[in-house]
Amino acid sequence: MPEAIITPPLFRRAAASLAAVRPRPELVVRDLDAPPRLASYSWATSVEADIVHRGDGTDDLDEPDTSGRLILLHDPEGQEKWEGTFRLVCFVQARMEPEQLGDEMLPQVGWSWLTDAFAESGAEFTALGGTVTQTSSVRFGGMEAAPREDDVELRASWSPTESDGDFARHAAAFCALVASAAGLPPLGVRALSRTSG
Template sequence: MPDSPTSPPLFLRAVRSLAAVKPRSELVVRDLDAPPRLAPHTWATSVEADIGHRGDGTDDLDEPDTSGRLILLYDPDGQDAWHGEFRLVCFVQARLEPEQLGDEMLPQVGWSWLTEALESSGAGFTALTGTVTQTASVRFGDGGGGPREDDVELRASWSPTESDADLSRHAVAFAALVASAAGLPPLGVPSLHRTTG
């Protein structure tokens, strides 16, 4: 648990700075159990988006169009590969629109969602690495035999360079990444998507 008395103050400061960020209303944020073996101290959250999401906090996104997980790793002794004590790991999965299928530029576009989000938020980072993968799936069994669904998956990790452990800009960047992957318009720009109800 992040608030354990044994958690180092620097880790707690980083967690609180990440958790304090409130993303745009179309995104649903939930706490997650962090994988315990990746580092001595870990924390995780999820951010989900759905084109049909009302944004009022009352709907449940059982199968969101876009979902993401952000994990904070902290090792007080540091790790050479991290270039520091902290490492952020993210995974984002987004459903593709039919017109995006077969787009050879999709991996570059997907990666640019992350790099542009980090840069526009002013987050300091180093040792950025990751992959962008296009996948296809069809459900089988009870209720299966459904249509093929194509997704894009982005996995990435980077080391924050903020010396004061205020990682709020990284939380802002992650929320912006999920919003871009979901196809949400920039804040202040009305959506052209029509919802029926």
């Protein structure tokens, strides 16, 4: 049986509205296979950014400075914890600058990237929850000692409240979150470049 027949129209509309958003050129969007068994219906995408990303499709983003995943879950019967029939789940990981190490305010700053993105996009939601975590790692097993990498990870989930299934504002908020985590300047603002001499 064709997927268009067995997939609820409201879910198809929601997924299409998320996929239709075109973020700023510094961000690279890719389709993902949604994790199975999280809900009756699911959809996923990834957004990656690099501080020096040119936005022309020629960059190698095998190890981006910032990456994120956005997953849409739908249960037509609804779930009590969701307070609705849809749930959006996101994960964002960003490399930290050396001067940020040990900053006790970093979790609050990281969470504000998300809440500010919601406010700017006008996305409406309920049942928001999540965590911000600082992580450190060192790679072993290579010929050269790898430098320590420190990251900040944000995990969050929320239930969009738009009843028509148009979640474009939530996709815009997620892209803005990734841009903030990557340290990209606001749209229309050019970063200052360092010149020698």
